[in-house]
Amino acid sequence: MAQERIFGTGAQRREETELPEPGAPAPSAAQAQARTSTGSADDLLAEIDGVLESNAEEFVKGFVQKGGQ
Amino acid sequence: MTVRRVMGAETEYGVLATGNPHANATVLSTQVVTTYAALVRRRLGASRSAADWDYHGETPLEDARGFTVPREQADPTQLTDVAPVLTAEEVAAEALRESGLWAESMDWAQVVMNTVLPNGARLYVDHSHPEYSSPEVTTPRDAVLWDAAGDRVALDAVRAVAASAASTGLDVVNLYKNNTDNKSVSYGAHENYLVPRTVPFDRLATALLPFFASRQVMCGAGRVGLGPRGQRPGFQLSQRADFFEREIGLETTVHRPIVNTRDEPHAERGRHRRLHVIIGDANLSHTAGLLKFGTTSLVLGLVEAGAAPDLGLADPVAALQAISHDPSLRTTVPLRDGRELTGIQLQRLYLEAARAHEEAGGGPDPQTREVLELWGEVLDALETDPLSLADRLDWVAKYALLRGYRERDGLAWDDPRLTLVDLQYADVRPEKGLYHRLVAGGRMRTLFDAEEIERAAGTPPADTRAWFRGHLVSRFPDDVLTANWDSVSVALPGVRRGARIAMPEPLDLTRDDVGPLVGSAPDAEHLVRALAGARPALVHTGSLG
Numbered sequence: 001m002a003q004e005r006i007f008g009t010g011a012q013r014r015e016e017t018e019l020p021e022p023g024a025p026a027p028s029a030a031q032a033q034a035r036t037s038t039g040s041a042d043d044l045l046a047e048i049d050g051v052l053e054s055n056a057e058e059f060v061k062g063f064v065q066k067g068g069q
Numbered sequence: 070m071t072v073r074r075v076m077g078a079e080t081e082y083g084v085l086a087t088g089n090p091h092a093n094a095t096v097l098s099t100q101v102v103t104t105y106a107a108l109v110r111r112r113l114g115a116s117r118s119a120a121d122w123d124y125h126g127e128t129p130l131e132d133a134r135g136f137t138v139p140r141e142q143a144d145p146t147q148l149t150d151v152a153p154v155l156t157a158e159e160v161a162a163e164a165l166r167e168s169g170l171w172a173e174s175m176d177w178a179q180v181v182m183n184t185v186l187p188n189g190a191r192l193y194v195d196h197s198h199p200e201y202s203s204p205e206v207t208t209p210r211d212a213v214l215w216d217a218a219g220d221r222v223a224l225d226a227v228r229a230v231a232a233s234a235a236s237t238g239l240d241v242v243n244l245y246k247n248n249t250d251n252k253s254v255s256y257g258a259h260e261n262y263l264v265p266r267t268v269p270f271d272r273l274a275t276a277l278l279p280f281f282a283s284r285q286v287m288c289g290a291g292r293v294g295l296g297p298r299g300q301r302p303g304f305q306l307s308q309r310a311d312f313f314e315r316e317i318g319l320e321t322t323v324h325r326p327i328v329n330t331r332d333e334p335h336a337e338r339g340r341h342r343r344l345h346v347i348i349g350d351a352n353l354s355h356t357a358g359l360l361k362f363g364t365t366s367l368v369l370g371l372v373e374a375g376a377a378p379d380l381g382l383a384d385p386v387a388a389l390q391a392i393s394h395d396p397s398l399r400t401t402v403p404l405r406d407g408r409e410l411t412g413i414q415l416q417r418l419y420l421e422a423a424r425a426h427e428e429a430g431g432g433p434d435p436q437t438r439e440v441l442e443l444w445g446e447v448l449d450a451l452e453t454d455p456l457s458l459a460d461r462l463d464w465v466a467k468y469a470l471l472r473g474y475r476e477r478d479g480l481a482w483d484d485p486r487l488t489l490v491d492l493q494y495a496d497v498r499p500e501k502g503l504y505h506r507l508v509a510g511g512r513m514r515t516l517f518d519a520e521e522i523e524r525a526a527g528t529p530p531a532d533t534r535a536w537f538r539g540h541l542v543s544r545f546p547d548d549v550l551t552a553n554w555d556s557v558s559v560a561l562p563g564v565r566r567g568a569r570i571a572m573p574e575p576l577d578l579t580r581d582d583v584g585p586l587v588g589s590a591p592d593a594e595h596l597v598r599a600l601a602g603a604r605p606a607l608v609h610t611g612s613l614g
Contacts, residue, residue, distance in 0.1 A: 041473050045470075048503060051506060052490070059492075065198070066254060067256065067322055069081065
């Protein structure tokens, strides 16, 4: 929830309760700016949708690396 | 004090065979390096195969604390001073099992696992990743530029492999500038900085531990998943934080330390120490990169001047991970003196010390001023409006994208689409890589445009010995037998073993030093003779007149 608090209101999930609680809520400026740019954010996501690999689960599972330095 | 010093970057790319997730990573990496080496040789009109790497001068078991680890006690992956464990023939033989066409498409004598590029960089197979080690540069801006040039090299290699895939039957290979597969494996993006040998290593380590634990608030590349396997859902600042277990040590592949002690100066050992930094994330954002190289160089300057703040952390490894795991940036970590500070507060104390030292020293040069101002500006924004940095920092840009998906589609942190966004942010191809899509859409600020980066992929920096190395390789590609950071060997007609040119000083053999001499030499022999006349101490050959 720490993340949602500073970056706006995303879907609330059980696992986020494990994150450390911040001391104070985020400045409202961040949220205000996030809201005003919602339109272009949607355009961006639509563009990204078009280039994302099609089968996310399979791709993520197949991204296997060997160790490095 | 200044941000200027000799520095460089090393990037290991994640390597993936599209459509064949179980392909051998060493084979794929060899395919990438060999293909790019061939591309360069064609551009240069060279006839012979690429110059070999000269492992003389590699000392991975020398520890900066003043001892040498016995070879039998070292992890096999630490032995980077010998040619890779697999020989080229073994790699080719292994590939043969996977692709019956390899034998026809690949001349075994032409398999390249290690090559020097015309921009003075090294491109090679490091264990199971292709690695680009940038040429030596003297400023943080140049470090960012020639690191980005490596991404361009990676892109050209990927495109060349794809173009030949139909005729060779080999895998199509893609590269990712990230640091983990979220399945327990990590690979590095190292930095290195030249420091006078007179600076005691323990003073460096003391000042760097709290700095490295906290600089990720600016320089982290962002990661979906917590823990080495990404086993806990969530988002964190750093790709690398969860793979570090110790404060100080020599290892780089196991039990990774925040401060690495590898003492491999690649230069005159009596004068120089090359600090080998393994904690950093691979950055795509130019701003994050500038801050990474710039602020680290300034902190090293503070240590050299005896002016570093005393910020000993109670538990640096725990602090590194606690700071990384809290993108709200509010987590505090305990110091040994009882204070509790956030990552931003730790960074501010280094910034204040650097500013105070600059003012006492008569004011910064322009590049130093740029880094100091950016450092302050970014810390302010992280405190008041972190999302405003989505056009400048990797972790914030990535977080903003992920947040968009979570809000629009209601995705949980363990949804594979979010991990895909994380991975694809680092895809080196401009048409697929999400960082590159943000740049193309004007949503990410850059310091260098595509043309400047492409030029740096083929041209060395002018003000270090990389200028000489790069020009030697591009002007006389058939005459350079072997090369490494501090020497090159050149074939000479009638001279057995040719000539070895020593380059013990990183700031020697620059364009100013030897530009006319290299430019006027009609062939390698004339160059060696001219250099032997001008700088006899650097040229070693038995029978040159």
